[in-house]
Amino acid sequence: MSLSQIEYFVAVADQGNVGRAARALRVAQPAVSRQILRLEDELGAELFVRTPRGMTLSRAGVVFLRHARDILAGVRAAADDVRRLDRADG
Amino acid sequence: MSLSQIEYFVAVADQGNVGRAARALRVAQPAVSRQILRLEDELGAELFVRTPRGMTLSRAGVVFLRHARDILAGVRAAADDVRRLDRADG
DNA sequence: TGAGGTTACGCCTATCGTAATAATG
DNA sequence: CATTATTACGATAGGCGTAACCTCA
Numbered sequence A, B: 001m002s003l004s005q006i007e008y009f010v011a012v013a014d015q016g017n018v019g020r021a022a023r024a025l026r027v028a029q030p031a032v033s034r035q036i037l038r039l040e041d042e043l044g045a046e047l048f049v050r051t052p053r054g055m056t057l058s059r060a061g062v063v064f065l066r067h068a069r070d071i072l073a074g075v076r077a078a079a080d081d082v083r084r085l086d087r088a089d090g
Numbered sequence C: 001t002g003a004g005g006t007t008a009c010g011c012c013t014a015t016c017g018t019a020a021t022a023a024t025g
Numbered sequence D: 001c002a003t004t005a006t007t008a009c010g011a012t013a014g015g016c017g018t019a020a021c022c023t024c025a
Helices: A003-015 A018-025 A029-043 A059-089 B003-015 B018-025 B029-043 B059-089
Strands: A048-051 A054-057 B048-051 B054-057
Touching (some): A003 A018, A003 A059, A059 B029, B003 B018
């Protein structure tokens, strides 16, 4: 699992389909598709239900999404805190 | 920033030096050294104070360590929850 | 046939390991 | 000189983009 995969996953969950997620991420469609597949493979669970109109979260996906947002928020907080501290006292 | 970098960082913090961390991670010493340097570069802050005996956390490092453990715990929880749910209901 | 997701394939960057190079007590 | 971290360098793996392909209404 990688932070990129988590970011891609959140984008697809938010956008509802891979194409829009890819545009939002400024990346090509297959990059997002592949990373989602890899993530599902590693987790051994389908995070999305594929429909002809796009992808909607599965129950596992709903659970994962909560964690995903926490993890990304944690990463941002970590970087922010370190940078703030470093700016404050060198 | 990558999850590997965060894992390497925690290992060095725990072990007190790069060599032991590398052994614990089953990876060569330079791999760990490089990723720590990259992480510090990206954050714009030194996370460790280098001593001839190893590396000890800087103040920024102490702050980052708390976040790092949270992030890794979040990743584990995300995977565990998804796998448990998937096992429970397919 | 149009909208979407996936697979193939070639390229390019990132990471690794081994080996060599500091630096310090 | 022993211990530890870092840099050099060649090899490999992972990720990307373009293009082709599949599926479904």
